[in-house]
Amino acid sequence: MTMEDGISKSPGYCGDTDGDYDVLQWDTREDCEVRQILDRIADKWSLLVIALLDQRSLRFTELRRRIDGISQRMLARTLRHLERDGLVSRTVYPTVPPRVDYELTPLGATLHHTIRALVTWTEEHQNQIAFARAAYDARVAVEQETADREAAEREAIARDVLAAGAGRVARMPSESRRPR
Amino acid sequence: MTMEDGISKSPGYCGDTDGDYDVLQWDTREDCEVRQILDRIADKWSLLVIALLDQRSLRFTELRRRIDGISQRMLARTLRHLERDGLVSRTVYPTVPPRVDYELTPLGATLHHTIRALVTWTEEHQNQIAFARAAYDARVAVEQETADREAAEREAIARDVLAAGAGRVARMPSESRRPR
DNA sequence: CGGAATCCGCCACGATACTG
DNA sequence: CAGTATCGTGGCGGATTCCG
Numbered sequence: 001m002t003m004e005d006g007i008s009k010s011p012g013y014c015g016d017t018d019g020d021y022d023v024l025q026w027d028t029r030e031d032c033e034v035r036q037i038l039d040r041i042a043d044k045w046s047l048l049v050i051a052l053l054d055q056r057s058l059r060f061t062e063l064r065r066r067i068d069g070i071s072q073r074m075l076a077r078t079l080r081h082l083e084r085d086g087l088v089s090r091t092v093y094p095t096v097p098p099r100v101d102y103e104l105t106p107l108g109a110t111l112h113h114t115i116r117a118l119v120t121w122t123e124e125h126q127n128q129i130a131f132a133r134a135a136y137d138a139r140v141a142v143e144q145e146t147a148d149r150e151a152a153e154r155e156a157i158a159r160d161v162l163a164a165g166a167g168r169v170a171r172m173p174s175e176s177r178r179p180r
Numbered sequence: 181m182t183m184e185d186g187i188s189k190s191p192g193y194c195g196d197t198d199g200d201y202d203v204l205q206w207d208t209r210e211d212c213e214v215r216q217i218l219d220r221i222a223d224k225w226s227l228l229v230i231a232l233l234d235q236r237s238l239r240f241t242e243l244r245r246r247i248d249g250i251s252q253r254m255l256a257r258t259l260r261h262l263e264r265d266g267l268v269s270r271t272v273y274p275t276v277p278p279r280v281d282y283e284l285t286p287l288g289a290t291l292h293h294t295i296r297a298l299v300t301w302t303e304e305h306q307n308q309i310a311f312a313r314a315a316y317d318a319r320v321a322v323e324q325e326t327a328d329r330e331a332a333e334r335e336a337i338a339r340d341v342l343a344a345g346a347g348r349v350a351r352m353p354s355e356s357r358r359p360r
Numbered sequence: 361c362g363g364a365a366t367c368c369g370c371c372a373c374g375a376t377a378c379t380g
Numbered sequence: 381c382a383g384t385a386t387c388g389t390g391g392c393g394g395a396t397t398c399c400g
Contacts, residue, residue: 034302035224037309042222042298044215044393060362071394076363086312097361098400107308114301121294122217128287129217132266224373240382251374256383277381278380 040085045070045078047115050104053088054112057103087111220265225250225258227295230284233268234292237283267291 040046048067052058058066064075079102082088087108093099104112220226228247232238238246244255259282262268267288273279284292 033306033310034299037302037306038222038227038298039224041302042218044219047218072363073395074393077393084313084316085309086316087309092362095361098363100362107305107312110305111301114298117297118222118294119214119218121291122214122221125287125290126213126217129265129267130213132287133264136264136266252383253375254373257373272382278383280382 037085040081041087041111041115043078045074046082047119049075049078049082049102050087050108050112050115051119053102053104053108057101060100060102063102082108217265220261221267221291221295222298223258225254226262227299229255229258229262229282230267230288230292230295231299233282233284233288237281240280240282243282262288 041050045067048070049063052063052066060075060079063079064070064072067075070078079088079090083090086105088102089105091101091103093101221230225247228250229243232243232246240255240259243259244250244252247255250258259268259270263270263282266285268282269285271281271283273281
């Protein structure tokens with residue numbers, strides 16, 4: 001049992017939830033527990049699993065087939081994490097072909113609403129984001145191009161000066177300049 | 181310009197947002213754009229930056245100091261990603277000590293509510309999760325222990341059998357079986 | 361079928377140093 | 381001050397194999 005990943009034995013509270021927290025101090029308490037939990041539930045696969053488990057309980061292979069990009073290792077890991085966090089429950093039927101069902105716990109069900117909100121936001125704004133990205137990329141590309149041109153120009157000038165400085169006549173080698 | 185990370189030039193749509201999407205098919209369209217955006221905004225630092233930028237605009241160093249765990253590299257990267265996605269805007273004041281302000285765009289402001297919801301959920305349920313984890317860990321520890329004991333027992337039996345077999349005729353080793 | 365264990369590539373992230 | 385460039389490393393995640 002290598003334990004491989006960062007499952008800490010001791011939760012180690014760092015700040016209680018007394019309800020007196022301030023939005024402006026939210027950042028300070030960030031790297032305690034909230035951050036960790038957030039990273040866990042918002043990771044690559046957890047969102048998917050929770051979303052799929054919302055309506056009905058599913059078996060391991062069913063989940064595997066529905067998610068499609070996931071490896072059995074990652075699915076097992078994700079499910080164990082979610083089970084550990086009390087978000088999904090695991091029930092084993094000791095039949096001849098072993099069968100294991102996963103379903104959302106009440107706690108997991110409450111999370112689902114929040115997750116849906118996030119996903120919905122993403123869906124609703126993905127075109128805006130795509131547009132913003134395209135604009136940004138275009139702007140960067142232009143800047144890059146002009147920077148390249150200017151750099152080439154400077155280089156050509158430097159070459160010219162050097163050539164003129166180097167002994168003898170040396171006619172303008174500016175012909176070697178490569179406009180792009 | 182190494183481009184280092186996965187900033188793809190071409191967005192590459194894979195499913196339009198025609199409003200006719202079904203919750204049950206949400207999983208299938210997962211690995212297209214939504215997943216990518218989700219990973220971006222829910223990553224380790226973006227949430228923090230957006231949360232901090234909610235009320236007022238901040239300079240680079242101000243953000244750096246407030247987040248505290250972050251390296252200048254990650255902050256720069258995060259800010260550029262958010263800028264690219266059109267969630268924060270960057271304004272440069274060409275003063276003698278250069279000054280750069282970051283603030284949320286309207287789009288970024290809309291995201292803030294959703295993020296707050298997620299964080300709030302986490303804050304409200306972190307004790308439940310901690311409890312579930314403790315219970316899970318305890319259960320696993322117990323199972324682990326019993327498994328170890330049984331393994332040791334089996335090993336002892338195996339040793340007995342081998343010793344009996346090595347020593348000539350070997351009387352029925354079934355006596356060494358430990359009924360449980 | 362439902363995993364656990366092992367090996368391994370790769371890249372995300374952090375620390376450091378340099379630029380404008 | 382506000383970054384970029386370079387390097388080193390831990391761990392995430394995939395492929396494979398074995399077990400109950």
